[in-house]
Amino acid sequence: MNTIGCFLSIRTGEKLRDGRGAMINLRMGQRVSRIVRLTLPVILFAFTLVLARADEPTVTAVLTSSETEVDRPVQLQIKVTGDNNATPPNDITVDGLDIRYTGQSQLVEGRNFRFTYSFVYNYTILPLKAGSFIIPSQNVRTGNGNLHTPALTLNVAPNDNGATRSGRANRPGNGSANPVDEKKILFCELVIPKTSAYVGQPIPAEIRIGLNTRVPHRLIDGATLSGQGFTTQRMQNPEQTLESINGRSYEIVTFKTAITPVKSGKLELTAKDARAVIQVPRRNGARPRSPFDLFGMDDPFNDPFFADPFAGMGEQREVKFSSDTTTVEVKPLPPNAPATFAGAVGNFSLAAEVKPKTAQVGDPLTVTANISGRGNFDRVTAPSLESERGWHTYPPSANFKADDDIGISGTKTFELVLTPNESKKAVPPLIFTYFDPLKESYVTLRSDQLAVVVQGGAAPSATPAIASGSGAPPGPSAQPARPQSQDILYQLTEHGRWDKAFTPVMMTPTFWGAQAVPLLGLLGVFGWKTRQRRLQNRERQRRAAWENETAELQRKLRRGEDPADRYFAEAMRLVQLKTALLASPNGGVEPNTVDAETAVAAFDLPEEKQLQMRELFRRSDELRYSGRPNGNGIVAEQTRRDLLELIESLS
């Protein structure tokens, strides 16, 4: 068979006649095909390498945007192709631009089986001022010599605020200045609605901290109010909102409080030392290299603060910031305050009630006074009675319920306990005085009289009781009892035993020992009664057994079917049982111990029946112990009749 070798196609049974291919004989073609399959990948790889190695290194540079504005960064990327060991420029300096190296990455491109490897070096450019800037050609050192990037042009427009310059100073040579305007990122302001107030007048205040949402940030500490001559309420948890200010979005954290001036004069307040951590653009090489970064790939996941794979271009920085100083003019309270004024400043109302409505002299009454409004509730004291004559008052309790966040509006409730010393028809009005800053005058509130009925005479004074029994009559060393009630009674010079105790009697051993006596007694009685009952039951059971046996024996005797020895034994047993039953209520008589004489005596039989009884016992014993038969073994009819008559006569 004729064959022609070919390595492009395999077909069997047919011969191709064009110049592009040829038919392969199956046996020979298989061997060739195996060889080709083994060597082809090697050839292709070598070919690729040759093609790749044949490229010379090249460099390009691009900007992510050629148009930007002040403080809006862009990226510069320098791509080196064909050289693994290129050295990018360390420092690119252009006046008006802050350019910092931020990292590198690798790029593999393939086209028509041609693969190219490139390294991309990234730089962040922050425009510091408006204008058109030329980024000059940069030198890139490769294995084949130096390469040069093309020059690039960046046009920087003024920013949204119209600023043509960034707010921060130019970076000095060592690169330590902050390239970022912190005022655009965060701010603190103190909001006080009043510019003048009176001493003691509470003023609401807000500390607002704003943080730009476009800049990663974290608030560490809110600001504290700094100044002299005032007190503050405790700040509650802040509120957080989002606001747009000058086209920028800010997260606003608001702390609410109230300040109360304590002295007159000029009060200067500042919200100081708020602290936050923000992310700012990174300096050259400032980001630490990860220990896992073995190949110097400068992985953006390396950032320790934000863990943002795409941030890769900033560093965290802690900043401290404060608000401007605010001034409040504090005026002193007018002189000649009423005697009932205790320092309350604001605007208040008074309501009062009393419980119970009826009482006896000396019984306590509770007056509840509610002072509501707005002001310095910590200086609001309990209202006083217009007249305390005939009343005994006790220190009041107080409870404040705020109805705002800062505690300058709400209701303070006082409970005053009074005891009347004489009969009354009403509780006197309550008086409360405060200073109203709006009216600029003192205001005295007076509640209505509270109707109450107090019955009884005047409360008895504490007259000492006459000693009776327990105390000794006053000895020469004791004070005499006075007729008036203003002094205590005499000393006791006699005393009782020294072993008195406060312990309740139920916890003393004596008490429980005393309980043992009736307990043991009752247990003894119970045991004795139980035993007695058990004995009686036993006796009853025995009687019942005897009666059953008696009835059974009587039936048998009437039938008369038994042989003579058994018949007479049963008759004798029946007599014994009847005798025992007769005697059992009075004393235990066992049936087995009953003989003829006992039966005769028990039933008090006449002479004739006595003889019969004795004959019965004799015949029974004779038949039982002698063993002689009695004819055919059956008792004669007459004998049975006599015996039954004898036995049935026993009762």
Add this chain to the structure above:
Amino acid sequence: MSAAEDANALFARANTDYAAGKFSNAVAGYESLIKAGRWNSSVFYDLGNAYFRENDLGRAILNYERALALDPAQPEAQANLQLARDRARALELNASWAEQHLDLLTRDQYTWLAAIAFWAAVAIGMGLNFSKRRPIVWTFALILLGVIAAGAAAAAYQLENGRSGKDLAIIVRKNITARLATAESAGAVLFLPPGSEIKILSTRGSWDYAALPNDQKGWIPNGSAEKVRL
């Protein structure tokens, strides 16, 4: 000299000091008796008088209360207690309805009554159990005694745990305010003059939680009050 003779001598000396106007010495004498465990209602009463003379109304009231705890019917202690309370403007705990109506007998008397009625009821019950006939009179007596026993036991319990019970304490320091929490800066619940009655419910750290005369509860610093019962 036996211990009792020592106590007698000490008591007499303290009384002599009191009569001579040496109230602080008298206080020391009575207190040493109490510290030695030698007390009775007269000692507490006399000590109360001595504190009263020293113008320590809180401790005066405390010792009058102790005298009455040992001898509820002591009239001198009752009178002086009332006087001291008025002078100190001390607050008293509110008595419950039951306590107001249970002052016929003392707690210990109710205890004995309950025990006697109980055993009598048990004896009658046992007799009824073992007897063949059960007259209605004895059944009624059994029920009645059972009710008396239960009632007396409940009264004793109420008195033991009530206003004058085991937790009763008297404020002995000045300027004590019961607070909402265990801090001096916490809100005030009630100002307690010396001699005011409270019931100590629990202790946490250096604060005691107490029931107060106005039916509220609050915290007071340790040592502000002393329990009536030793």
